[in-house]
Amino acid sequence: MVQKTAVIGLGSMGYGIAQSVLREGHATFGVDLDPDLCAKFIAEGGAEGALPDVAADLDTVVVVVLNAQQTQTVLFGADGVVPLLKPGAVVVSCATVPPDVARDLGARSAEYGVHYLDAPISGGAVKAASGQLSVMAAGSKDAFAAAAAVLDACAETVFQLGDVGAGSAMKAVNQLLAGVHIATMAEALTFGMTQGVKPETFVDVISKCAGTSWMLENRAPHIVAGDYTPHSAVDIWLKDLGIVLDIAKADKFSAPLTAAALQQFVAAAGQGLGAEDDAAVAKVYARNAGLVLPGDA
Known part of the structure; x- marks a missing residue:
């Protein structure tokens, strides 16, 4: 069945x-x-039409904005889309937001007869373009059924995690690990440099050893190439690790490794690197140690 979808x-x-x-x-x-x-x-074949004009005919709205505030504005702001949707349509909300925000948005959507899928995503831009994302999804059976065609198109794996809020909780767990892994990769790579280990040798060896991670294998090559074109920017981690720590604080859970990683991203942003690829956190370590990374003068 052909769906009418807005991304x-x-x-x-x-x-x-x-x-x-x-x-x-x-x-x-x-x-x-x-x-x-x-x-x-x-120009690539996308449908033409302003969102307010086509909203009533949409089956699915996929929201892939930066944060909770932008998600709330898109859905329920002055020009919010949810009140314009037909009953039975579904919102697939992909931004990283706190679980309580997801639950609130789900409840407000339900007041309009609109399904809400709490559906944070993982996999990066390459997998998004190839339809191979992992989706940490939560919502009702009806919400999953309404979103099935779009999920099939953009995801390789869809985890059905329970009620709205569970997807955002799982994404927080994932972001804790991902952010810590990036910061740890940067620390290990620059530590290696102090011992005469070249960044390219670090990637070649560690990617085949027990110390590797997906983030290491994906981000360390950016440092080797000296290319900090943002695939995921430093500033993203101020938000995402901040969400993790807010949740942890509310539940009186100590997360010291998350806090340490966040401080390195804060330092990177403070050095004017916020819009660069998140691998640029390595520059914090390099500057502190007097190291010269590939591509630097």
Whole structure:
């Protein structure tokens, strides 16, 4: 069945999701504040039409914005889409937000007869574009059924985790590990440099040893190449690890490794690196140790 879908937020992840949904033959509207991105997507075959004009006919709205505030604005702000949707439509909410925010958005959507799927994503821009994301999803059976066609188009694995809020809780766990892994990778790579281990040798050897991680294998090559084009920016981790620590604090759970990793990303942002790829956290270690990373003068 051909679905009418809007993907709101055409960043590196959202654009790939929109491409994947479109590739499966669904009528797909790309929505973003950047008109050039919208025009680019239309040129690739995306559907034309302003969101307020097409909302009543949509089956699915995928929201791939930065944070909880933007998600709330998109769904229930002055020009919020949820009140415009038909009963039975589904919102697939992909941003990393606290579980209580997801539960609130789900309840507010239900007041309009709209299903809400708490559906944070993992896999990066490449897997978004190839339709191979992992989705940590939570919601009702009806919400999963309504979103099935779009999930099939953009995801390789969909975890059904229970009620709304459970997906965001799992994403917080994932982000704790991912953020710590990136910071630890940067620490290990630069520590190796102090011992004469070249960054490219670090990647070649450690990626085949027990100390590796997906984040190491994905991000360390950025340092080797001296290329900090943002696939996922440093500033993302101020938000995501901040969410983890807020949840931990509320539950009186000590998370010292998360706190230490967050401080390294804060330091990177303070050095003007916030918009660079998150592998740029290695520059904090390098500057402190007087090291010269690849690509640096």
